Amino acid sequence: GENVEQHPSTLSVQEGDSAVIKCTYSDSASNYFPWYKQELGKGPQLIIDIRSNVGEKKDQRIAVTLNKTAKHFSLHITETQPEDSAVYFCAASRGNSGNTPLVFGKGTRLSVIA
Amino acid sequence: NAGVTQTPKFQVLKTGQSMTLQCAQDMNHEYMSWYRQDPGMGLRLIHYSVGAGITDQGEVPNGYNVSRSTTEDFPLRLLSAAPSQTSVYFCASSPEGLGGNTIYFGEGSWLTVV
Numbered sequence: 001g002e003n004v005e006q007h008p009s010t011l012s013v014q015e016g017d018s019a020v021i022k023c024t025y026s027d028s029a030s031n032y033f034p035w036y037k038q039e040l041g042k043g044p045q046l047i048i049d050i051r052s053n054v055g056e057k058k059d060q061r062i063a064v065t066l067n068k069t070a071k072h073f074s075l076h077i078t079e080t081q082p083e084d085s086a087v088y089f090c091a092a093s094r095g096n097s098g099n100t101p102l103v104f105g106k107g108t109r110l111s112v113i114a
Numbered sequence: 115n116a117g118v119t120q121t122p123k124f125q126v127l128k129t130g131q132s133m134t135l136q137c138a139q140d141m142n143h144e145y146m147s148w149y150r151q152d153p154g155m156g157l158r159l160i161h162y163s164v165g166a167g168i169t170d171q172g173e174v175p176n177g178y179n180v181s182r183s184t185t186e187d188f189p190l191r192l193l194s195a196a197p198s199q200t201s202v203y204f205c206a207s208s209p210e211g212l213g214g215n216t217i218y219f220g221e222g223s224w225l226t227v228v
Contacts, residue, residue: 006156009154032213032214034216034217041221041222042221042222043118043204043206043219043220043221043222044157044204044219045219046216046217049216089156089157091213093212093213093214094213094214095211095213095214099145099164099211099212099213100212100213101147101159101162101172101212101213102159102212102213102217104156104157104158105156106154106155106156107156
């Protein structure tokens with residue numbers, strides 16, 4: 001089955017700097033790669049996703065890149081702000097094919113220092 | 115908009131006791147699932163349902179039962195609680211498939227088994 005590795009497990013950045021979180025996956029048939037943000041005491045919430053027919057996707061200060069050949073994808077947050085402090089999870093799946101569920105990475109705790 | 119509602123928020127159980135975590139969604143989503151979140155382990159799928167009357171096992175189903183008698187409700191039953199079931203539990207729902215589109219999480223249920 002799918003295995004998703006996520007690095008680093010913790011990340012501290014100064015406010016205004018960029019943050020990058022990287023994930024690798026094992027199933028070459030995976031084609032959907034979402035990122036979830038979990039604030040303290042809350043459930044995870046989707047912030048951005050990318051499908052295998054696209055190499056990069058941006059939404060304001062966040063972007064995700066995908067390298068299917070190398071089986072890795074990354075989350076980039078620019079101009080970080082204190083409210084970006086949270087736990088971020090990457091995930092992978094075969095999309096809706098066969099109703100295969102998402103497999104999550106173990107999470108990255110991002111701390112933005114003001 | 116209530117979204118996905120979980121009760122209780124916090125619970126302490128004694129080893130061997132049974133209990134039910136309630137989950138309800140008001141978005142008319144066909145797909146529902148239960149995850150557990152442990153430190154350093156990310157989110158792991160316990161059970162899922164692709165529609166009323168249909169349930170299936172995820173990655174870590176042992177010690178848990180589910181049922182789906184209505185589209186709205188998806189309770190998780192702990193049959194005989196063990197300390198290893200101390201965790202944060204998240205219920206989730208999605209409109210299209212288990213892993214190909216946005217998953218909406220509840221706010222979590224913190225369970226401690228002593």
